[in-house]
Amino acid sequence: MSGQLQDAAGLRILVVGASSGIGHAVATSAAERGAKVAVAARRMELLTQLAKSIDGTAFELDVEDLKAIERVVGEAASALGGLDAVVFTSTVVPFAYIEDTDVATWLHAFAVNTIGAxxxxxxxxxxxxxxxxxxxxxxxxxxxxxxxxAAYDASKAALDEILHSWRSEHPELSVIRVGMGPTEDTEILRGADRDLLEELFKSWVEHGQLPAQMSALRDVAETLVSLVTTAYANPSVVPEIVQLAPRIRPRTKNAADQQ
Structure with a gap:
């Protein structure tokens, strides 16, 4: 579909957090749909490869660094000739029980997920x-x-309140908050303690918090790009809060027989 659909043609989009996972997939989808794309993240080797593949521009960026943000956003806008959309996907998910979450972990989660955004x-x-x-x-x-x-959830809750304030103070802006559900092929577990994850997965299953299936990365990226293109094309409407959840499809009979 993306190879034919050109609903993002000419849009100038900056994707922050594009070195892997959802941000990488969003940048790829937007470019395939005709957008001019700039990408920013910390891991320049991955980012440079992405930019080359989509004929875009890459910028090294640590979203905990305010001065770097101001410089990179300005340079990306200059490279693109302005901005029609900015997509922020940078996220850190520290895995730790709340009593084991130290001050540095709390501050890092809020610095990236909340203040960085x-x-x-x-x-x-x-x-x-x-x-x-x-x-x-x-x-x-x-x-x-x-x-x-806890640090991840609290930082995202604080982010939601900040976005409410943006809408209150800047009603002329189209600010879309997307609640991400479980998604395949991201790096959310990168560097996590495997023994701890095993304990947490058991807890999530017991409390019905682990879906039977996750959303496909490509589908999530296409949905995010569609939200951007729809909001841009229909400027009197803002899809303010969108929740993404996996669509659980029953296994086919043949797949079940193979188990």
């Missing part, structure tokens, strides 16, 4: 076109936290 939106504000869109990824689990991810 706010600062990217703040830096993008003067560069966004009249119908410009800001899409910020949050968590579908806000308000119903799972064991072992």
């Amino acid at each position: 706010n600062n990217v939106l703040r830096a993008a504000l003067p560069h966004l076109s009249e119908n410009g869109v800001a899409l910020i990824t949050s968590s579908r689990d806000v308000g119903r936290p799972r064991a072992g991810v």
Whole structure:
């Protein structure tokens, strides 16, 4: 579908957090649908490969660094000739029981997931076109936290409140908050303690918090790009809060027989 659909043709999009996972897939989908794309993240080797594959521009960025955010967003806007959309997907998920979550872990989670997102939106504000869109990824689990991810859940809850304030103070902006559900092929578990994860997975299963299937990465990326293109094309409407969840499909008879 993406090879034919060109609904993002000409849109100038900056994707922050694009070195892997959802951000990488969003950048790829947007480019395939005709957008001019700039990508930003910390891991430049991966980012440079992505930029080459989509004919885009790569910028090294640590979203905990305000000065770097201001510089990179400005440079990306210059490279693209302005911004029609900024998509923020950078996320850290520290896995730890709440009593074992130290101060440094709390601060890191909030610095990336909450303050980093706010600062990217703040830096993008003067560069966004009249119908410009800001899409910020949050968590579908806000308000119903799972064991072992307190810093992540709290930082995303705080992010939601910040986005409410952006809408209140800047009603002219199209700010889309997307609650992400479980998605395949991301790096959310990268570096996590495997023994701890085994304990947490058991807890999540016991509490019905682990779905039987996860959403496909490609489908999630296409949905996020569609939200951007729809909001840009229909500027009198803002899809303010969107929740993504896996669609659980029954196994086919042949697949069941093979078990």
